[in-house]
Amino acid sequence: MNGRAIILSCSLGCLMLLLWHVATAGSELPTPSAVLKVAREFLRSPFYDAGPNDKGIGILAAYSIGRLAAGFGCASVCAVLLGVWLGRRPILFAALNPYIQILRAISPIAWMPLLLYSVKDSGITAFLVVFMASLWPTLANTAFGVANIKKDYLNVAAILQISPLKTLLRIILPAAGPTIVAGLKISMGSAWVAVIPAEALLGSMGLGYFVWNEWNNLSLTSVVFAILVIGIVGVIVDFLFSRLSRRLAYTD
């Protein structure tokens, strides 16, 4: 961002706060200053642990991030391997693609009752919901990227008699890299979106739990604070992931 964009961004932020204040002042809805006050309270000791149902916001965020990392990590490994395999088999890929697109269109939360009923454990269910949320975009993108690698690269590899593993690591993954990373980023977004409702619906610890526990107390101010935390944590996670993926990216 250049200087003018930063100035514009800051003024837009102030404008939004002002609008928020004007819209809520005098009503029962939380004003920015009320949220700030609550935020200060929660952030004063973000890592307290007052029992199994009451933990600091830092601990809760860590739970959610951990859930995201586990579900997204496992799903990504599966999706990339499966995607590479499918990408090399154009007919099979074409045959399976409609199903992948259908599965991709399903809200991961819709899987929840079925998963909960079959695995009978809310922790694993939450993990699987996140897994489902992050599997399809990466799978589709990887297969697409691999299928569209320039034939020359693979031909050269074949002529040089490079081992399959080396071909995968040195040629296929780098060549399909940008498409895979784009898929991973979409997956990351949908996984984070799935984490919060999964926690809220399953009663698992995390930011989603925080939202309903505060809602239980009809404390909208805390709920707004939670919304902001979810957004900010999401941005930070996305930023860190972008940093990481830039290292993986490859350009012709």
Place this chain on the structure above:
Amino acid sequence: MRSEHVNTPGCFADPFDSEASLLSRCACGCGGAAGTHDAPIRKVPASGDREGLIARLVESAVTRALFGGHEPSRRVFMRAMGAGAAVALIGGMFPLEAAKALASEKIGTLEKKDVTIGFMPITCGTPIIMAHPMGFYARYGLTGAVVQKASGWAMIRDWAVSGQTDYAHMLAPMPIAMTLGLGSTRMPFVVPAIENVNGQAITLHIKHDKVKTAAQMKGFRFAVPFDYSMHNLLLRYFLAEGGVNPDTEVQIRVLPPPEMVANLKAGNLDGYLSPDPFNQRAVYEKVGFIFKLTRDLWEGHPCCSFAVSEKFAKEAPNAFRAVVHAIIDATLYSSDPANRKEIAVAIAPRNYLNQPVEVIEQVLTGEFPDGLGNTLSVPQRIDFDPFPWQSMAVWILTQLKRWGYIKEDVDYRKVAESVFLAGDCAAVMREMGKAPPDTGYRKHTIMGKEFNPAEPEAYLNSFSMRKT
């Protein structure tokens, strides 16, 4: 049965007191000395003082045995010796201290000390919840007990079925429904203790402050916390008695309680029959008023229960006994109005109910504003009584059948007796110096109409408004 039984059963009378009787002579069979029902003061060591209770029990038993159960001889002896000398003398002959220690160990080695107990953040679950901060679980050796908060009854059900929680706070009809496989996988559950009686209310939107009867509620949109709840059954009963068909003339939706207040605020609901603190919370938020306490529909009706799958109870019988002791002890403790303020403070924090202390105190003490400008004093607004009347289970079954939740024939007594463990609860209550009823059945009166548990089908057929 609560208030009149604060007397001293014979076995708990001081055996070294020449005036006290160790024989059970009370006509009602409660085990108390005759006439003690009128005694205003509790002479039994407080239920909190378990050690004291057991010690007294052992002393009585030994002393009684020593005199061959002959009361006059014991009294003469005590008068002559004086209590202090008698304790020393008998203590010298018989290892009293050892016997006392042995008796308090009788729960056995716990298979599991870190039991998890699922709960809903409502005042109905007070004993289950307060037993944690106030140390009732730890007192019975369950040092690692965890109470885990759920956001809805379906979550409680799923946790219980999957074994993610060992025990659960459930609505009284839930374990019955789950045992029958209604709205759940069929899985036998047992209820060793009821939690609260009364404690619910019909709350209406403030704009309906002129409404006085059920008939005026036609077209209303109501909410209840779960299909298999006393809330649903009582609301339906109340409406039907007033000539309103709950299936066709009003809407009844299932909503988690906190959303009821928000929906009432938004005007999406006209009212609800829900657990507290959400009735009182509507008053606190100035959106609703308490139209009717459920104790005015059925005084002493059960509401929430303490449930466990039959499988887990059998797998870990000692832990089960310990948990049941803790729960019954906590329930009896909660039933004493003198303890209610202290309990309100203990369960209000974010780890438990996450509600303002003021609101919880209004619910538990029964001193509350009704939302129409009156301050009411109803000490029995909510009460706690662990005894699982099997007749109440039969009533629940008749109503589940009445509204079409149960479609086939049902063996009322068999289901009631397999789910509501009146005998087990009574045994523990007796150990704690309480005098439980000696039968699981009695007649109940709901909105002036008598329910005879011996004739469930006839009762069911007496309702003209029904679904089946």
